[in-house]
Structure formats: structure tokens, C-alpha cells
Amino acid sequence: xxxxxxxxxxxxxxxxxxxxxxxxxxxxxxxxVIAVALPANALAQKGIMADNxxxxxxxxxxxxxxxTTIYCGRCEMGQGISTALxxxxxxxxxxxxxxxxxxxGDADEKYGPQGTGGSASIRVMYQPMREAGAKAKAMLxxxxxxxxxxxxxxxxxxxxxxxxxxxQQTLTYGDLASLAKNSPVPEKVILKNKSDFxxxxxxxxxxxxxxxxxxxxxxxxxxxxxxLEYAAIIHCPVLGGKLKRLDKTAAMAMKGVTTVIDIPxxxxxxxxxxxxxxxxxxxxxxxxxxxxxxxxxDLGENVVYNTKEYKQQLxxxxxxxxxxxxxxxxxxxAFSKASHKLQATYTxxxxxxxxxxxxxxxxxxxxxxxxxxxxxxxxxDIQKVxxxxxxxxxxxIIVHVAMAGGAFGRKYKxxxxxxxxxxxxxxxTPIQLIWSREExxxxxxxxxxxxxxxxxxMDEQGNVxxxxxxAAFPSIGTLFNPALVRTPAKNLNDITxxxxxxxxxxxxxxxxxxxxxxxxxxxxxxxxxxxxxxxFADELANxxxxxxxxxxxxxxxxNNNKKQQTEIARAKAVLALAADKSAWHSRNNLPKNQGxxxxxxxxxxxxxxxxxHVEVNGDDIKVLNVNCAIDCGQVxxxxxxxxxxxxxxxxxxxxxxxxxxxFKDGAVVNAxxxxxxxxxxxxxxxxxxxxxxxxxxxxxxxEPGVAPFAPALSNAVFAASGKRYRDLPFKPLFA
Amino acid sequence: MDKSIIINxxxxxxxxxxxxxxxxxxxxxxxxxxxxxxxxxxLCGACTVHLNGQAIRSCVTPVSGLAxxxxxxxxxxxxxxxxxxxxxxxxxxxxxxxYCQAGQIMNAASLLATNAAxxxxxxxxxxxxxxxxxxxxxxxxxxxxxxxxxxxxxA
Numbered sequence: 001x002x003x004x005x006x007x008x009x010x011x012x013x014x015x016x017x018x019x020x021x022x023x024x025x026x027x028x029x030x031x032x033v034i035a036v037a038l039p040a041n042a043l044a045q046k047g048i049m050a051d052n053x054x055x056x057x058x059x060x061x062x063x064x065x066x067x068t069t070i071y072c073g074r075c076e077m078g079q080g081i082s083t084a085l086x087x088x089x090x091x092x093x094x095x096x097x098x099x100x101x102x103x104x105g106d107a108d109e110k111y112g113p114q115g116t117g118g119s120a121s122i123r124v125m126y127q128p129m130r131e132a133g134a135k136a137k138a139m140l141x142x143x144x145x146x147x148x149x150x151x152x153x154x155x156x157x158x159x160x161x162x163x164x165x166x167x168q169q170t171l172t173y174g175d176l177a178s179l180a181k182n183s184p185v186p187e188k189v190i191l192k193n194k195s196d197f198x199x200x201x202x203x204x205x206x207x208x209x210x211x212x213x214x215x216x217x218x219x220x221x222x223x224x225x226x227x228l229e230y231a232a233i234i235h236c237p238v239l240g241g242k243l244k245r246l247d248k249t250a251a252m253a254m255k256g257v258t259t260v261i262d263i264p265x266x267x268x269x270x271x272x273x274x275x276x277x278x279x280x281x282x283x284x285x286x287x288x289x290x291x292x293x294x295x296x297x298d299l300g301e302n303v304v305y306n307t308k309e310y311k312q313q314l315x316x317x318x319x320x321x322x323x324x325x326x327x328x329x330x331x332x333x334a335f336s337k338a339s340h341k342l343q344a345t346y347t348x349x350x351x352x353x354x355x356x357x358x359x360x361x362x363x364x365x366x367x368x369x370x371x372x373x374x375x376x377x378x379x380x381d382i383q384k385v386x387x388x389x390x391x392x393x394x395x396x397i398i399v400h401v402a403m404a405g406g407a408f409g410r411k412y413k414x415x416x417x418x419x420x421x422x423x424x425x426x427x428x429t430p431i432q433l434i435w436s437r438e439e440x441x442x443x444x445x446x447x448x449x450x451x452x453x454x455x456x457x458m459d460e461q462g463n464v465x466x467x468x469x470x471a472a473f474p475s476i477g478t479l480f481n482p483a484l485v486r487t488p489a490k491n492l493n494d495i496t497x498x499x500x501x502x503x504x505x506x507x508x509x510x511x512x513x514x515x516x517x518x519x520x521x522x523x524x525x526x527x528x529x530x531x532x533x534x535x536f537a538d539e540l541a542n543x544x545x546x547x548x549x550x551x552x553x554x555x556x557x558x559n560n561n562k563k564q565q566t567e568i569a570r571a572k573a574v575l576a577l578a579a580d581k582s583a584w585h586s587r588n589n590l591p592k593n594q595g596x597x598x599x600x601x602x603x604x605x606x607x608x609x610x611x612x613h614v615e616v617n618g619d620d621i622k623v624l625n626v627n628c629a630i631d632c633g634q635v636x637x638x639x640x641x642x643x644x645x646x647x648x649x650x651x652x653x654x655x656x657x658x659x660x661x662x663f664k665d666g667a668v669v670n671a672x673x674x675x676x677x678x679x680x681x682x683x684x685x686x687x688x689x690x691x692x693x694x695x696x697x698x699x700x701x702x703e704p705g706v707a708p709f710a711p712a713l714s715n716a717v718f719a720a721s722g723k724r725y726r727d728l729p730f731k732p733l734f735a
Numbered sequence: 736m737d738k739s740i741i742i743n744x745x746x747x748x749x750x751x752x753x754x755x756x757x758x759x760x761x762x763x764x765x766x767x768x769x770x771x772x773x774x775x776x777x778l779c780g781a782c783t784v785h786l787n788g789q790a791i792r793s794c795v796t797p798v799s800g801l802a803x804x805x806x807x808x809x810x811x812x813x814x815x816x817x818x819x820x821x822x823x824x825x826x827x828x829x830x831x832x833x834y835c836q837a838g839q840i841m842n843a844a845s846l847l848a849t850n851a852a853x854x855x856x857x858x859x860x861x862x863x864x865x866x867x868x869x870x871x872x873x874x875x876x877x878x879x880x881x882x883x884x885x886x887x888x889x890a
Contacts (some may be wrong), residue, residue, distance in 0.1 A: 214821065355834075732770065
């Protein structure tokens with residue numbers, strides 16, 4: 001286990017139990033400067049607000065009046081998981097959704113894995129949460145059967161009632177709450193058939209949107225506590241740099257500033273890189289005071305990092321032989337017999353997640369307690385890192401998972417929480433640390449800058465016979481092993497296992513050392529794999545005079561791998577659906593400057609195709625319509641799934657056209673939304689989402705929609721204008 | 736004499752540094768947290784509130800210039816969350832993460848107050864300063880149109 005470096009702070013070596021913590025953590029009274037609303041579950045934690053609900057299991061509390069609370073253990077950041085999963089519980093429980101209140105679970109292993117990423121929540125938790133609901137139903141039925149002195153087989157549950165089949169008597173869930181608590185927990189339950197679903201697969205509104213529209217929803221940035229102090233921070237602009245000299249005189253002289261704190265570097269994965277924080281009696285003063293710090297940094301070796309030159313180097317590294325990752329068939333033979341050959345190089349830049357809520361949390365470290373309120377995707381990681389830092393048991397770190405104002409992968413890394421803990425440990429007060437937008441943009445975990453070079457051979461009929469694919473990008477693995485000079489073969493599996501049928505393939509990894517922190521960004525590598533595969537397919541189709549749809553279908557049909565036939569059928573089906581719903585089949589009747597581009601990509605176990613319809617006038621690209629088709633297996637919330645695809649189009653459009661993080665002399669050039677131009681309402685096309693009705697197990701929704709947009713756009717612009725875009729973004733601000 | 740400001744109909748003394756932007760006076764001094772911090776530079780619209788009914792960016796508006804002025808935040812837009820826009824937001828399931836939506840609604844309310852029947856282009860033009868990273872723009876447009884329809888029926 002890695003250790004934390006520098007720590008001038010006093011450590012309390014106590015390993016305290018949760019019980020002792022709860023006993024010791026009284027709520028401060030008096031001296032309130034501002035109106036304070038302590039989150040309800042914090043009050044319950046502290047035993048102030050008695051929790052009279054019967055806990056049927058970790059996920060379900062049922063009150064005597066029938067009010068039902070369903071806990072969501074996965075983190076909510078706008079992807080709708082805290083509606084979709086609890087609705088599945090309610091469905092199996094035969095609970096009335098109108099009687100259900102959803103609460104976000106604190107960090108606790110009783111909820112199962114809480115790290116929320118990889119579009120995995122529904123895939124991982126669908127079954128366990130349905131079982132939790134079904135078990136609760138069985139316990140309620142058992143309790144009712146006992147009251148009536150009949151067999152449970154003579155009872156059934158519906159709409160918050162258990163019904164006696166023999167005499168049609170009913171007992172409400174509220175009546176049964178305290179009895180059901182003592183029913184034996186069934187080991188096995190039979191889950192409902194699809195035809196009996198009440199909520200799964202229907203259109204559900206987000207459970208808390210009535211709070212959102214009146215400004216009452218509490219996000220990570222909104223937590224208020226008695227005695228709260230506010231902090232702002234600045235980090236070294238270059239990764240690996242250190243603080244050399246600090247003059248805090250001017251900052252300390254500001255009215256309202258209480259202290260300036262040197263934050264140590266956390267030498268753990270996703271740890272804070274360290275910085276200088278200012279504490280004040282409000283956020284604005286803290287942010288102003290940070291500007292007045294006189295800091296000299298020792299910038300370190302990454303000062304050599306310039307993305308313009310680096311990208312050129314990546315291109316050079318993939319346009320020459322690189323390190324062999326995998327190989328099948330005989331590509332040299334295929335190339336020597338080719339009737340047609342084509343090659344192309346595709347690139348993409350770094351991306352910043354830039355959620356609307358910058359990194360923010362409240363942390364209160366006391367002698368025998370540590371409590372965190374954070375927008376986070378990884379509460380257990382906060383427990384682990386702060387437990388290690390404070391030398392306490394991870395379970396003694398109480399983490400309240402706040403609603404995140406967007407995350408997109410960034411808030412899986414909770415460096416901002418570590419920093420707030422360091423500050424609070426020193427001040428003894430609860431600390432709200434909010435990063436400025438500039439810090440958020442400049443101290444990120446960026447999507448990999450990347451280059452790919454593909455060479456293909458085709459026979460006379462346009463069958464692809466050989467495929468050479470070289471990829472170079474600093475991988476996420478560099479976070480754990482900074483010495484990696486290129487992406488390991490196992491991380492290039494998405495190329496090797498791509499569903500296109502190519503018998504002869506060679507995959508090579510080009511050198512790409514990391515000079516900044518690389519992280520998951522919504523859709524991750526699928527962004528550039530999807531772009532390269534579907535754009536190159538379009539170029540190949542054009543080379544042999546075929547249309548995209550029939551060419552790609554032919555590519556799929558050439559895949560003889562028996563294990564991939566189901567996936568191929570599903571990929572082809574969504575591509576056909578997107579094309580059919582668009583004007584693809586009548587595209588020749590479109591005005592001359594309009595075109596439709598297609599793309600399909602399989603990622604996070606889901607299949608998404610897009611048909612993008614554009615109008616091109618000179619350099620101006622106007623996206624008119626997007627038809628998106630998705631097969632994600634069984635859908636939980638139709639409206640939520642639709643919303644995720646609409647959002648994926650917007651994020652896909654931002655990264656296709658305009659967003660890129662650039663580095664100069666090791667530091668990020670971009671500062672705020674003026675030079676990181678994310679898509680605005682004026683560019684919004686008409687988006688239609690078509691969801692396949694499927695009985696397959698549910699798969700990813702948050703990310704897979706992002707990948708197909710950029711290639712479909714490139715293909716559409718080519719169809720409309722003959723101009724081919726191979727570099728993301730098409731219109732970089734810092735060329 | 737102390738300067739004061741009216742927020743959602745209630746008078747508050749301006750007891751902070753006059754340079755402090757309204758956003759932080761609302762959030763950190765008065766705990767009106769419905770108004771959000773997004774960029775600090777008037778670029779994203781998350782902090783939008785009304786000054787005498789007009790949309791302003793509270794993150795770049797010093798509180799000192801607002802003495803005796805009337806401010807409305809999302810918490811004060813309607814008494815029961817029943818402004819036609821709020822209802823249209825619910826009917827269209829607009830929010831994803833929801834963080835920007837207070838600013839979106841406040842900006843849209845300012846638009847409808849001066850233009851009760853905006854065209855699509857007018858909606859775009861009025862709303863282009865409000866960023867939504869989740870990408871709810873299509874539903875925002877629809878919700879504004881729906882709210883305009885509701886207002887037209889009431890008129």
C-alpha cells in the first residue's frame with residue numbers, strides 16, 4: 001500500500017468504532033450565522049430524528065402508515081439511477097410508486113458496490129434490487145398469512161396491499177410493516193415476468209424533480225453546517241510540480257480570511273496532487289484571496305508537455321511500425337493480394353468533463369469523527385483514502401453521498417474531498433471546499449489525447465481482407481503506473497474484438513507517455529475507437545462505390561466468429577433502425593448541401609446507432625436531425641433511457657465540433673467556458689430516440705450513446721460536402 | 736444607515752463587502768442555495784436570478800449596486816412551484832442532474848415576461864447563455880413552448 005507523504009498535521013491514532021463515533025458526534029448548537037438545514041439522514045445518523053421505519057432489508061424501509069423509503073446505493077449524477085433502480089424494487093415489492101420516497105444511501109457495503117462508473121449500475125444491481133423487492137413482498141405476504149392464519153399461497157400482493165384470495169380481505173403494507181419485519185427472510189424468490197411489470201420498462205419521471213424546479217434539491221455544493229467555513233484552492237499548473245515559495249501576506253490581510261493551508265500531495269491513486277488553500281467566511285472571499293497568494297512553483301519535468309507537438313508525435317508514432325499487440329491471420333498476404341487499399345489517420349484531443357457543478361464537498365474532521373458530504377461517484381474510495389490519511393478505520397469515515405451536479409467520470413476521483421479533509425483537520429471546523437471553474441478545468445483527469453492509423457485491404461467485391469490498426473494514447477493505466485510508455489495489449493481489446501469481420505488483423509500500440517492525469521470521460525476509449533472504426537468504414541465504402549449501410553452490413557456478415565453472432569445481429573438491427581427512421585433511404589432527394597451519415601458502436605454492452613442529418617454551408621456545419629437507435633436489453637425507465645441518448649448527442653456534438661483541452665509548457669491553456677466551448681441550445685438538433693424492445697439483460701445507458709455521434713457527423717459532412725474530418729474536434733479553438 | 740436588499744419579498748441588510756457578487760451573498764450569507772455557482776464569469780447562466788423581473792447573472796453582479804432593489808431567486812419564482820415554466824419542466828421531465836435548471840427556468844421566465852409567445856429562434860437567442868452539460872436543451876425548448884401555450888390559454 002502506498003503511503004501518504006508530507007504530513008505536518010497532528011494525527012490522532014484512534015481507531016474508533018462507528019458506535020462510539022455516533023455517541024461522540026453531537027450537533028453543535030448556537031452561534032449560527034446563517035440559516036442551516038442539516039440533511040435529514042445526518043440527523044437520523046446522529047440519533048436526533050428517530051427512524052421508526054421497519055427495515056425490511058438494506059434497501060427498503062416501511063413505515064406504519066405505509067410510507068415506503070427505498071435506498072439507492074449507487075451514486076446519482078443525473079443519469080437517473082436513483083429513479084430506475086428503486087422503481088425496479090417497487091415493482092417487485094408490488095409497492096405503489098406514489099407511496100415511495102427514494103433516499104440516497106451513505107457509503108456502506110450493505111448496498112453492494114457503490115463506485116458508479118462504466119455504465120454498470122443497472123447491469124450490476126438490477127437483479128439484487130429486484131430480489132430485495134421480491135423478498136420484502138414475500139415477508140409482507142408471510143405476515144398477512146399469519147394474521148389470517150392461512151397459507152401464503154392463498155395471498156397475493158398488489159398496490160401496497162396484501163389480498164386474501166379466499167375472502168378478498170386486505171391488509172395494507174402499513175398494517176403489516178412491524179409484523180413483516182419479523183418474518184423470515186426468504187432465501188430464494190421468484191421474480192416477476194415481464195408481462196407483469198408495473199414500472200420496469202415504463203416512462204418514469206425523476207423521483208425528485210419537484211425539488212429541482214424550486215431550487216430545493218441539495219447538491220454536494222449546497223451542504224450547510226453550523227460553523228461552516230469556506231475554502232478555495234489553487235494547484236500547481238503542471239503535474240508533478242511542487243510548491244517552492246509561498247507568500248501569503250496579501251491573502252491573509254483580506255477581511256474574512258482565517259488561514260492559508262499548504263495541502264500535501266496524496267500518493268494514492270486518484271489522490272490530491274496538493275496545492276494551496278485559503279479559508280474564509282465565504283467562498284467568494286476565499287476565491288479572491290487565492291488570487292492574492294504569491295506562489296512560486298517548481299514545475300517539474302512535465303513542463304515539456306505541449307499538446308500540439310505531442311499530437312504530431314502520436315501521429316508519427318502510428319504512421320510507422322509500432323509495438324505488436326495482437327495478430328490474427330496473415331495480414332501481409334492479404335495486403336499483397338489486395339484489389340483496393342486505403343489508409344487514414346484519426347486524432348482526438350484531451351477533454352475535460354466540465355460538469356456544471358465544479359468539484360465540491362463539505363468535510364468535518366473532529367478528534368473522534370470524520371463526516372463527509374460530497375458529490376462523488378466513489379464513496380468507498382473516500383473512506384479508504386481518508387481512513388488511511390487520518391489513520392482511522394475506513395468505516396469510521398461517514399460519507400453522505402450528495403446529488404452530483406453532473407460528473408461524467410470526474411467525480412470518481414475525489415481529490416477535492418481529500419483536500420477539504422486536510423483543511424478541516426487543521427481548522428477543526430467543517431469546511432466547504434469548492435473548486436473554481438478554472439481549477440476544475442486545469443486540474444482534471446483528462447480524456448486521452450489519441451491518434452489511430454488504419455490501413456485496410458479489400459478484394460474486388462469490397463470485402464475487407466486485411467486490417468492494420470495502430471493506436472497511440474496515454475492510457476488510464478498511467479495513473480497507476482506512470483512509467484508506462486505505451487498502452488498495453490490488453491487495453492487494445494476493443495480493437496481486436498470489434499464486430500467487423502476481418503480475418504487478417506494486426507493491432508499495434510504506439511508510444512504515448514502520459515504528461516497529465518488521464519481519466520475516464522463519459523464513454524472513455526469508445527469515443528475514439530467508435531470514431532476511427534465508423535469513419536474509416538465510410539471511407540472504405542466510398543472507395544469501392546458502396547453506401548455505408550450495405551458496406552457495414554457486409555463487414556458484419558464477413559464475421560464468422562460464432563461467439564459474436566448475437567452481437568452482430570443486434571448491431572445490424574440498430575443500424576437499420578436508425579437508417580429507417582431517418583431520411584437515409586431517400587437521401588438522394590435531399591438538397592445538395594445536406595447529407596446523412598451513419599455510425600454504430602458497441603460499448604458498455606449496449607448497441608447504439610445514429611443517423612445524423614446535416615446541412616453544410618462553407619465551413620458552417622448545422623446538425624438538423626439525429627435519429628438514435630439503442631438496444632440496451634431490458635429498459636428500466638424508457639424516459640430516462642431516452643434522456644441519456646439526447647444528452648449523449650449533445651456531449652458527442654461538443655467533442656466532435658469544439659471541445660479540446662490544450663497544454664502549453666505543461667499547463668492547461670483553457671480556463672473557462674469561453675475557451676472550452678461546450679454546445680449551447682442554439683446548436684441543438686431535433687433528436688429522435690428509438691429504443692429496441694428487448695428481453696436481454698439490461699446493459700449500459702450512460703455512456704454508449706456518446707461514441708457513434710462523431711463518426712456519424714463526419715460521415716454526414718462528407719456526404720453533404722465531400723470534406724472529410726478525421727480530427728476531433730473538427731474546429732479546434734487552439735489549432 | 737445600512738443598505739438593504741429585497742430578496743423574494745423579504746428585506747435583508749447588506750452586511751457584507753459590497754464587492755461580493757450577489758451569488759455568494761445569496762448562497763453563503765443567506766443560504767439560498769437554489770442559485771448555483773457554475774463559472775464565476777457570467778458564461779454559463781447557472782446563477783441566473785431576476786433583478787426587478789429581468790434575468791441577471793448573479794455571479795458577476797456586486798451586491799453593493801443592488802441596494803433597495805428587488806431580487807427573485809428560484810425559491811421565490813412562485814409560491815408553490817406552480818409557475819407555468821416549473822410545471823412544464825415537470826411535464827417534460829427536463830432535469831437530468833438538474834444543477835443548471837434553476838438558472839434555465841429563471842432565464843426562461845424573464846423571456847416569457849417580455850415575450851409571451853416566443854418563436855423557436857427567439858427561445859434559442861434568449862437561452863443561449865445558459866449551458867446544460869447533461870444536454871437537456873431539446874426538452875428545455877419544448878418546456879418553454881408549452882409554458883407559453885399555457886400562458887396564452889390563461890390570457
